[in-house]
Amino acid sequence: MSKKNIVIIILVLCLIFFSILLIIRYSKDNSHEVKEVKNSNYLDEKTKAEIAKKYGLNAPTSDKSSKTTYSIGFSFDNSSKKTDQTKDVTSPKKIELLSYKGILVDDNEVFLDETNSTIKNSLEETPNVIEHSYSTSIQYSYKYFDVFFDEDDKCMEIQIINYPEIGIYYDGHNLMDFESYQAIETFFKEYDDNLTYDSTGFTSEKLGINVYCEHLNESPLNPVDAFLIFNKK
Numbered sequence: 001m002s003k004k005n006i007v008i009i010i011l012v013l014c015l016i017f018f019s020i021l022l023i024i025r026y027s028k029d030n031s032h033e034v035k036e037v038k039n040s041n042y043l044d045e046k047t048k049a050e051i052a053k054k055y056g057l058n059a060p061t062s063d064k065s066s067k068t069t070y071s072i073g074f075s076f077d078n079s080s081k082k083t084d085q086t087k088d089v090t091s092p093k094k095i096e097l098l099s100y101k102g103i104l105v106d107d108n109e110v111f112l113d114e115t116n117s118t119i120k121n122s123l124e125e126t127p128n129v130i131e132h133s134y135s136t137s138i139q140y141s142y143k144y145f146d147v148f149f150d151e152d153d154k155c156m157e158i159q160i161i162n163y164p165e166i167g168i169y170y171d172g173h174n175l176m177d178f179e180s181y182q183a184i185e186t187f188f189k190e191y192d193d194n195l196t197y198d199s200t201g202f203t204s205e206k207l208g209i210n211v212y213c214e215h216l217n218e219s220p221l222n223p224v225d226a227f228l229i230f231n232k233k
Helices: 003-039 045-055 116-122 181-189
Strands: 067-069 075-077 094-098 102-105 108-111 128-131 138-141 145-149 155-161 167-170 196-198 201-204 209-212 226-230
Touching (some): 094 226, 102 155, 108 155, 116 138, 116 145, 181 201, 181 209
Antiparallel strands (some): 067 075, 094 102, 102 108, 128 138, 138 145, 145 155, 155 226, 196 201, 209 226
16 A cells, blocks of 8 residues: 555544544534523513513512402502511412302401401401592401401402412302403303493402403403402492
8 A cells, every 4th residue: 555545544534533523522512502592591580570460470569559440339549558567478278259248268257247356356467457538448458358348347348369379269169270351251151141341350240249350451361360259239
C-alpha cells in the first residue's frame, strides 16, 4: 500500500472520529435544551393572575368589588370584604344549600330567621361586620359566606361564595361539578321551570335561591361566583 493511500485512510478515520465526537456533543446540548424548555414557565405573573380569576382557580378576592343588585330586590357591595381574620379557619368540607331554610356548614346550621348571636355561637369564627349606607341590613362576612341581618337582628339572606376548595351542595348534588353558569342553570331548571333572569344570573322564587355570575355578559360558560339563599317575602 502506498504512502498516499495510508494518509488518505488516516484522514478518513480522523474525520469519522471527530464527526462522532460532534454528534455526541450535539446530542447532549440538545437534551439540555429540551429539559430547560420543559421546566420553563411561559406565563408571566399578570397573565396567570388573569387566568386564575377568570376560571376560579384561586379564592375570590376584593377584586370582585362591583355592587350587585339581585332580581329579588336586595343590593350589597362586596368591596369591603376582608379575610385577614379568617386565615387560620379550617376549610369546611361542604356547604349545603337548603331552600328557604339556610345552609349547613358541615354539621353547623346557619338558618334564616335566626338571630345573630345564635349563628355566631354555632360557628368557630369571628366575622367582619360591615354596615352599608344604602341599606338597613348588616353584613357579617365569614370566610366562605356572608350573612345579612335585618333591623330586628334576624338572618334574612346568606351569600355563599364559590371557593374551589369546598363543595357547595344542593339536593345531594355538588354544584362545583358543574364548570359553567350554563350547566348550573340547566341543573336548576329541573327543579324550577319558571326562573327569572337579570344581567348577572337567575333567581328561583320556588327554591329561594339566586345564582350570580359576574361575567355572564361575556359568556354563559364562565363559572358561577356566588349563590344566595333568601327568605320568603
